[in-house]
Amino acid sequence: MIENADIVLTDWSRAQFALTAMYHWIFVPLTLGLSFIIAIMETIFVRTGNGEWKRMTKFWMTLFGINFAIGVATGIILEFEFGTNWSNYSWFVGDIFGAPLAIEGILAFFLESTFIAVMFFGWNKVSRKFHLASSWLVALGANLSALWILVANAWMQNPVGMAFNPDTARNEMTNFWAVLFNPVAVDKFLHTISSGFLLASLFVLGISSWFLLKKREEWLAKRSMLIAGIFGLFSSLLVIFTGDTSARTLAEVQPVKFAAFEAHYNGKRNAGLVALGFLKNSEKESGAPEEKDFAFRIEIPGLLSLMTGGSREAFVPGINDLVYGLPDSSILAVAEKMKRGKVAMNLLNQYKEAKRQNDLVKAETIRNTFQEKNFVNDYFRYFGYAFLDKPEDVVPNVPVAFYTFHLMVMLGFLFILIICIALYLLWKGTITKNRWFLRAALFSIPLAYIASESGWVLAEMGRQPWIIQDLMPVSAAVSQISPGAVMTTFILFAVLFTALLIAEISIMIRQIKTGPKSQEAQL
Amino acid sequence: MKNPLLASAAKVFHFYYDGFRNMSLWGKKLWIIILIKLFLIFIILKVFFFPDLLKRGYDTDEQRSEYVLDQLTKSSETND
Numbered sequence: 001m002i003e004n005a006d007i008v009l010t011d012w013s014r015a016q017f018a019l020t021a022m023y024h025w026i027f028v029p030l031t032l033g034l035s036f037i038i039a040i041m042e043t044i045f046v047r048t049g050n051g052e053w054k055r056m057t058k059f060w061m062t063l064f065g066i067n068f069a070i071g072v073a074t075g076i077i078l079e080f081e082f083g084t085n086w087s088n089y090s091w092f093v094g095d096i097f098g099a100p101l102a103i104e105g106i107l108a109f110f111l112e113s114t115f116i117a118v119m120f121f122g123w124n125k126v127s128r129k130f131h132l133a134s135s136w137l138v139a140l141g142a143n144l145s146a147l148w149i150l151v152a153n154a155w156m157q158n159p160v161g162m163a164f165n166p167d168t169a170r171n172e173m174t175n176f177w178a179v180l181f182n183p184v185a186v187d188k189f190l191h192t193i194s195s196g197f198l199l200a201s202l203f204v205l206g207i208s209s210w211f212l213l214k215k216r217e218e219w220l221a222k223r224s225m226l227i228a229g230i231f232g233l234f235s236s237l238l239v240i241f242t243g244d245t246s247a248r249t250l251a252e253v254q255p256v257k258f259a260a261f262e263a264h265y266n267g268k269r270n271a272g273l274v275a276l277g278f279l280k281n282s283e284k285e286s287g288a289p290e291e292k293d294f295a296f297r298i299e300i301p302g303l304l305s306l307m308t309g310g311s312r313e314a315f316v317p318g319i320n321d322l323v324y325g326l327p328d329s330s331i332l333a334v335a336e337k338m339k340r341g342k343v344a345m346n347l348l349n350q351y352k353e354a355k356r357q358n359d360l361v362k363a364e365t366i367r368n369t370f371q372e373k374n375f376v377n378d379y380f381r382y383f384g385y386a387f388l389d390k391p392e393d394v395v396p397n398v399p400v401a402f403y404t405f406h407l408m409v410m411l412g413f414l415f416i417l418i419i420c421i422a423l424y425l426l427w428k429g430t431i432t433k434n435r436w437f438l439r440a441a442l443f444s445i446p447l448a449y450i451a452s453e454s455g456w457v458l459a460e461m462g463r464q465p466w467i468i469q470d471l472m473p474v475s476a477a478v479s480q481i482s483p484g485a486v487m488t489t490f491i492l493f494a495v496l497f498t499a500l501l502i503a504e505i506s507i508m509i510r511q512i513k514t515g516p517k518s519q520e521a522q523l
Numbered sequence: 524m525k526n527p528l529l530a531s532a533a534k535v536f537h538f539y540y541d542g543f544r545n546m547s548l549w550g551k552k553l554w555i556i557i558l559i560k561l562f563l564i565f566i567i568l569k570v571f572f573f574p575d576l577l578k579r580g581y582d583t584d585e586q587r588s589e590y591v592l593d594q595l596t597k598s599s600e601t602n603d
């Protein structure tokens with residue numbers, strides 16, 4: 001039974017982590033994408049020798065620098081929170097989480113800090129080619145940094161390549177490559193960076209549209225739009241492709257999350273994909289708690305089955321099937337998983353007692369059991385279920401998962417439309433006359449951030465109650481500290497990050513208004 | 524400078540020194556924001572608000588393992 005105080009503590013710790021992560025994420029995707037756009041612009045400058053391209057590169061580099069400077073080190077707070085608010089989790093994950101984060105830290109420090117300096121201080125001091133190489137290395141370095149963070153996150157969504165050591169109460173990495181090439185990690189990395197590229201493309205399109213609305217810097221704005229449009233178009237294709245592969249992987253490794261973001265309660269063949277819908281409380285008395293029905297929906301028949309199973313006849317299990325089990329489809333009921341998790345937990349208890357009583361033979365036998373493949377597959381993989389009160393606890397907040405998923409997808413298609421219209425109008429040479437479009441492109445900048453944040457809300461809220469899928473719920477991961485302390489730091493962070501965000505937006509707006517003419521000044 | 528290593532180090536130093544010296548006013552403001560932020564994060568937050576609980580509370584890894592094991596199994600005991 002989880003006490004109320006524990007729920008308050010867990011909720012505040014989660015809220016604090018969410019706040020920090022969401023603020024941090026405001027700065028990251030622009031860095032990921034804009035760095036490549038800048039590198040492309042500089043490449044054209046080096047190839048053509050046209051100074052206007054240099055001016056353009058320096059202007060976008062200034063905005064990149066502001067974003068990078070304000071955002072740098074905001075992610076480190078997340079690591080502090082692991083040690084303070086999530087100490088049980090931090091210990092339990094062992095080196096699996098630590099290794100990718102350490103690689104990220106080293107890469108970020110050496111690659112980015114060295115070559116960013118060349119990017120900003122190196123104009124006219126190093127050769128053009130060396131400067132260009134530095135710009136590309138900054139882009140690659142930023143994206144490689146993201147890789148390691150996402151590998152760590154993907155392991156939480158799909159723990160692989162490790163063995164639990166009861167002696168240390170830690171998971172130990174047994175296969176680095178399995179962790180690195182975890183299917184969730186591959187999908188997540190590609191989907192995240194491509195969505196960052198798309199966001200940056202919309203940023204460049206939007207700011208360039210502002211210049212055209214103000215009848216300033218037409219040459220620079222149009223060429224920036226062309227680069228961003230082409231880059232954004234390729235990125236959006238990658239976003240669609242990786243979104244599709246991510247959904248297939250999720251259907252396998254996190255089926256409850258997958259069912260939740262479609263509000264799919266009862267499994268069926270020829271399952272349709274909801275393109276648009278609104279939820280209402282269900283009038284049914286059985287089934288999952290707080291079950292939702294659709295007040296309204298537009299559905300594409302058979303597409304969900306086709307996406308997940310490759311055929312319209314493929315069976316897509318619903319939330320109720322995943323909670324209460326479906327023997328015909330080999331879906332184990334959560335109640336059974338809870339029993340198996342408790343077997344693993346009891347064995348861990350016995351191990352603890354054996355060690356305390358200095359019964360080395362028994363302790364050794366139990367330790368060996370934790371390494372046996374059958375025990376791991378049949379019992380330990382359900383370890384986290386031992387912490388649950390009831391089977392329905394595995395269901396995340398369905399409306400949050402449903403709406404964030406559909407908001408992200410709908411905005412994604414809107415962005416593709418905006419990019420296609422931009423390229424068409426540029427090709428026709430009528431973009432400056434279509435002021436409605438320029439306003440729409442400018443307005444798409446905040447929408448891109450909303451879509452990007454929605455993706456993370458879906459990923460993290462959709463996997464509740466797990467901090468590590470099937471192995472550890474958030475309630476078991478949280479440190480036993482005072483909820484008041486967590487609330488205090490929550491408020492501190494809210495103030496700090498809001499101040500940083502205001503600083504970023506105001507400095508950036510000032511630089512945009514100043515425009516590229518003053519770009520001889522350097523950071 | 525005869526020592527090539529020292530000459531390279533001096534070159535790198537001057538590269539950064541000149542870069543910071545010739546920075547624009549808003550670039551300097553940005554650096555002030557960065558330094559204040561780093562001070563808040565690494566000095567105020569880390570030291571006063573975010574201690575590593577297991578490192579602070581226990582001396583050895585064995586004690587830390589035991590504590591976490593207790594925490595994990597305690598949750599299950601109350602859940603039976």
